[in-house]
Amino acid sequence: MSEKPLIDVAQEKILSLADETRFAPNGIVSRTLLRTANSRVVLFGFAEGQELTEHTSTQHAVIQILSGECEFSLAGKPHALKAGDLIYMPPHLPHAVRATKQFSMLLTFSKPEITSAKP
Numbered sequence: 001m002s003e004k005p006l007i008d009v010a011q012e013k014i015l016s017l018a019d020e021t022r023f024a025p026n027g028i029v030s031r032t033l034l035r036t037a038n039s040r041v042v043l044f045g046f047a048e049g050q051e052l053t054e055h056t057s058t059q060h061a062v063i064q065i066l067s068g069e070c071e072f073s074l075a076g077k078p079h080a081l082k083a084g085d086l087i088y089m090p091p092h093l094p095h096a097v098r099a100t101k102q103f104s105m106l107l108t109f110s111k112p113e114i115t116s117a118k119p
Helices: none
Strands: 028-035 039-046 051-055 060-067 069-074 077-082 086-089 095-099 103-110
Touching: 060 069, 069 086, 069 103
Parallel strands: none
Antiparallel strands: 028 039, 039 103, 051 095, 060 086, 060 103, 069 077, 069 095
């Protein structure tokens, strides 16, 4: 996580997601666009056939499919997704993704609110 985000939180910035998306033959490229104390925005480019095996996150996640097509498994159930689709995943939901064609996505993480229990 030592990658310097493309956006400095102290200053406004406009980015072209299409221009910033990188693809690697037979690989996955991720670029952190923004990092704050409570959130992180990451741009991904997947080569066709690449995948992230099932895993979970402790954070809320919103994923926007920007280009191409993929299969997203949520709690073991596969979903065919394409450009323009949006996914919300609550914390701890098992999920996996596989590029059925070259695709790109924007992932936004946000930390759950901390609630204090009152006696």
